[in-house]
Every structure is written in structure tokens, then in C-alpha cells.
Amino acid sequence: MKTILIAKQNLEKTYSGACRSVHEEIKYFHSKGCEVHTISENANVADIESSGGIPHKSKRFFWQKKFRRRMQFSNEALKLAKKLKVDLLIGQGDLQQPDVHFIHNCVHLASEKVHGKPLAKDDEMYLTHTPIFQNHQFKHIVANSHLAKNELMSRFSIPEHDISVIYPAIDENQFRLLPIEERNAIRADLGVKSDELLVGLVTSGNFKKRGVDRFFEAISLLPKEVAEKTHFVFVGKDKLSPEYQAILDRSPYKDRVRQLPIINKVEGYFNALDIFVLPARIEEFGRVVAEAMACGAPVITTKWVGASELMKAESAEFVYDGESNQTLANLMDALLSDKALRKRVSLANQTSAKEVYESALEEKFDAVFGPYIV
Ligand SMILES: Nc1nc2c(ncn2[C@@H]2O[C@H](COP(=O)(O)OP(=O)(O)O[C@H]3O[C@H](CO)[C@@H](O)[C@H](O)[C@@H]3O)[C@@H](O)[C@H]2O)c(=O)[nH]1
Numbered sequence: 001m002k003t004i005l006i007a008k009q010n011l012e013k014t015y016s017g018a019c020r021s022v023h024e025e026i027k028y029f030h031s032k033g034c035e036v037h038t039i040s041e042n043a044n045v046a047d048i049e050s051s052g053g054i055p056h057k058s059k060r061f062f063w064q065k066k067f068r069r070r071m072q073f074s075n076e077a078l079k080l081a082k083k084l085k086v087d088l089l090i091g092q093g094d095l096q097q098p099d100v101h102f103i104h105n106c107v108h109l110a111s112e113k114v115h116g117k118p119l120a121k122d123d124e125m126y127l128t129h130t131p132i133f134q135n136h137q138f139k140h141i142v143a144n145s146h147l148a149k150n151e152l153m154s155r156f157s158i159p160e161h162d163i164s165v166i167y168p169a170i171d172e173n174q175f176r177l178l179p180i181e182e183r184n185a186i187r188a189d190l191g192v193k194s195d196e197l198l199v200g201l202v203t204s205g206n207f208k209k210r211g212v213d214r215f216f217e218a219i220s221l222l223p224k225e226v227a228e229k230t231h232f233v234f235v236g237k238d239k240l241s242p243e244y245q246a247i248l249d250r251s252p253y254k255d256r257v258r259q260l261p262i263i264n265k266v267e268g269y270f271n272a273l274d275i276f277v278l279p280a281r282i283e284e285f286g287r288v289v290a291e292a293m294a295c296g297a298p299v300i301t302t303k304w305v306g307a308s309e310l311m312k313a314e315s316a317e318f319v320y321d322g323e324s325n326q327t328l329a330n331l332m333d334a335l336l337s338d339k340a341l342r343k344r345v346s347l348a349n350q351t352s353a354k355e356v357y358e359s360a361l362e363e364k365f366d367a368v369f370g371p372y373i374v
């Protein structure tokens with residue numbers, strides 16, 4: 001039996017896309033008969049055990065600066081790997097010398113896209129990620145999109161054969177189109193009347209990265225008759241900054257825009273929407289896009305979102321470059337004004353989302369991990 005150790009500093013957050021990836025990895029290796037251990041500072045122990053993992057808590061060096069703390073975590077993980085005599089050590093961007101690295105964030109590109117400047121050389125994330133890629137401190141990388149793979153190849157000259165793309169998956173039993181009565185009940189609970197429409201942006205947080213400001217600006221640019229029959233919602237753990245609140249306060253439709261709380265059954269939000277919007281400056285994959293597609297939402301997003309790679313044919317017309325808020329407004333208007341178009345794009349998205357169903361993941365993992373677990 002092979003022993004696997006998966007390291008990630010934080011394994012507590014249920015709304016984090018990277019944590020969800022770790023659960024996919026645990027379930028896969030467990031299903032292959034491996035003994036799967038995890039190490040993290042914080043863990044949702046019950047969840048890890050129910051996925052088939054054996055959780056270990058690393059010491060928390062909370063008094064240390066962030067980067068030093070990351071290095072301590074990395075060392076703790078390496079120590080445990082030695083003790084358990086693991087056959088395969090898997091990192092998620094915060095382990096310095098894994099066998100295989102799942103990369104969730106392109107921190108250098110993100111700094112350029114979100115803040116308009118290179119990542120500072122003393123930034124915690126620069127110090128953590130740069131040596132891994134520059135010094136080739138891995139045997140293989142799993143990137144969560146072609147966008148991420150291309151970035152790693154072009155910035156760090158990593159050879160193409162060292163990187164596989166495996167899109168994060170969606171649980172098709174959770175993220176699916178609900179019966180119309182249930183969808184209508186959720187909409188009614190959200191205060192949407194039968195002749196009104198609902199547009200939403202759902203994310204884990206980091207509103208600037210996800211372009212929440214662009215969403216607000218575009219709402220203001222909608223034709224009055226369209227905006228006044230539509231509700232707009234955004235979901236994420238962050239509080240609006242004063243700058244973003246000011247954008248909203250200037251909007252003629254500010255009373256139609258609301259933040260909704262993070263809830264367990266997030267698929268209810270996707271099912272309630274007439275359009276899902278993610279005008280992100282960068283999103284390496286963006287599970288929320290795939291989840292919204294599987295729940296039948298037409299999606300508007302940018303070419304800087306990895307999951308836009310799933311959007312085909314007519315749906316691909318709703319992938320834009322992210323720069324112009326007028327373009328975003330026009331795309332929203334086109335969908336809000338045309339029920340038949342919404343229906344076509346919804347059906348196309350539901351079909352495309354099948355590419356990332358959890359049931360299709362085993363084959364993709366086999367291709368990468370087969371040689372490690374035979
Ligand atoms: N339960 C619950 N989950 C939520 C809620 N809001 C968001 N989430 C969940 O939080 C997850 C967010 O995942 P991503 O959209 O992928 O973003 P991320 O947390 O920043 O994840 C990072 O890693 C991912 C996996 O590689 C990447 O897909 C992503 O681009 C990013 O780099 C999704 O599964 C989404 O359903 C909520 O209200 N309730």
C-alpha cells in the first residue's frame with residue numbers, strides 16, 4: 001500500500017477552492033487503496049476523515065512573520081513525510097520540496113493584473129513561490145488551467161512536459177439544475193418577483209481580483225428599463241472597502257444591489273440566477289464559474305479566468321477581455337433582454353460543465369499519478 005502526504009497550511013476553510021482541491025486529491029488516492037495523510041495548521045478534521053484522509057496538525061508558529069511561518073510549515077511537512085516514509089509528497093503552493101505540486105494561484109501574474117505592478121521581491125508570496133519554480137523544486141506540476149500552465153512556462157521557462165492541466169472538478173450531485181419550483185422558491189426568498197431578473201457574482205473573497213468594482217460600474221451603465229427590473233447580488237466573505245462602497249453609492253441603482261452571506265448550500269444561489277458574472281482581473285481557474293454553469297446559469301466572464309476555457313460556441317461570446325465596463329454592461333443587457341438566448345447559453349453551459357464532473361476526474365488523475373502509485 002502506498003503512503004501519500006498532502007500538505008496545505010490551512011485546511012479549515014470550506015469555501016476555499018484550494019481546500020476543495022485537497023479533498024479531491026484525498027478521495028482519489030483513498031479510492032486507489034492508498035493511505036492518505038494530510039498536514040495543516042488548521043483542519044476541518046471531520047471533513048478530512050470523511051473524504052478518507054488521516055489529518056495531522058502541524059505546530060502553529062503564530063509568533064513568526066508570515067514568510068518564516070510558511071517555511072516552518074514546509075519544514076514540519078517534510079519532517080512528517082520522512083517519519084511516515086511517504087511514497088508521494090504533494091504540495092499546494094506552500095511546500096518547498098514536494099514531488100507533485102498543485103498550483104492554485106499565479107501570484108506574480110496576479111500582482112500585475114490586480115495591482116498593476118510586479119510582485120515585490122520581499123512579498124511573502126514572491127519569496128514562497130519563486131524558488132519553487134525558478135529552481136525546479138518539484139518532479140511535476142498540476143496547473144488548474146491552461147492559463148496557469150502558460151504563465152508558468154513563459155515566466156519560469158518550465159518545460160511543457162513538466163506541467164499537466166487538471167481542471168478542478170465539480171460534484172455533479174451538488175451542482176445541478178434544480179426543479180423549477182425549488183428555483184422559484186429560492187428566488188422568492190431573495191425577494192425576486194416573478195417578472196423580475198437576478199444577476200449575481202459569487203466568490204470566496206478578494207473583491208478586487210474578482211472585479212466586483214467592474215460589476216458595480218457596469219450595473220450603472222445598464223439601460224434604465226433593464227436595471228429597474230433586475231436585482232444584483234454579490235457573495236464573498238470580505239466587507240466592501242470604502243472605495244467600493246463609494247462606487248455603489250454613486251450608482252442610480254444602488255438600492256437594487258445587495259451582498260448576500262456565505263451559506264452552506266451555495267448551489268441555491270447559482271440556481272436562482274438569470275446570469276452569473278465574474279469580471280475577474282485574474283482567476284486561475286474559478287470553480288464558481290464551472291459550478292454556475294452546471295447549475296444552468298448563463299455566465300459572463302473574462303479571458304483571464306481559467307474556467308472560461310470551458311465555454312464553447314455561443315457561450316464563448318460572453319467571454320470578454322475584462323477592460324471595458326461598457327462591454328460588460330452590453331453583455332448583461334443582451335442576456336437580460338433575451339430569454340431565448342439565456343436558455344440556449346444555459347443549456348450549452350450545462351453540457352460543457354460535464355467536462356469537469358467529479359466522476360470524470362479519476363481518469364485525469366490516473367494519467368498523472370499512475371506512475372507514482374503502482
Ligand atoms: N459553501 C459555500 N461555498 C462558497 C460560497 N461562496 C463561495 N463558495 C465556494 O468557494 C469556492 C471558491 O473557489 P474558487 O472560485 O475556485 O476560488 P478560490 O477559493 O480563490 O480558489 C483558488 O483555487 C482554486 C482551485 O485551484 C481555483 O479555481 C481558483 O481560481 C483560485 O486560484 C467554490 O467552490 C465556491 O462554491 C458560499 O456562500 N458557501
Ligand SMILES: O=P(O)(O)OC[C@H]1O[C@](O)(CO)[C@@H](O)[C@@H]1O
Pocket residue numbers: 008009010013016017018019092093094104105
Ligand atoms: O485560499 P486558500 O485556502 O488560503 O489557499 C490558497 C492557496 O494559495 C497559496 O497560499 C499560495 O499559492 C497556497 O498556499 C494555497 O494553496
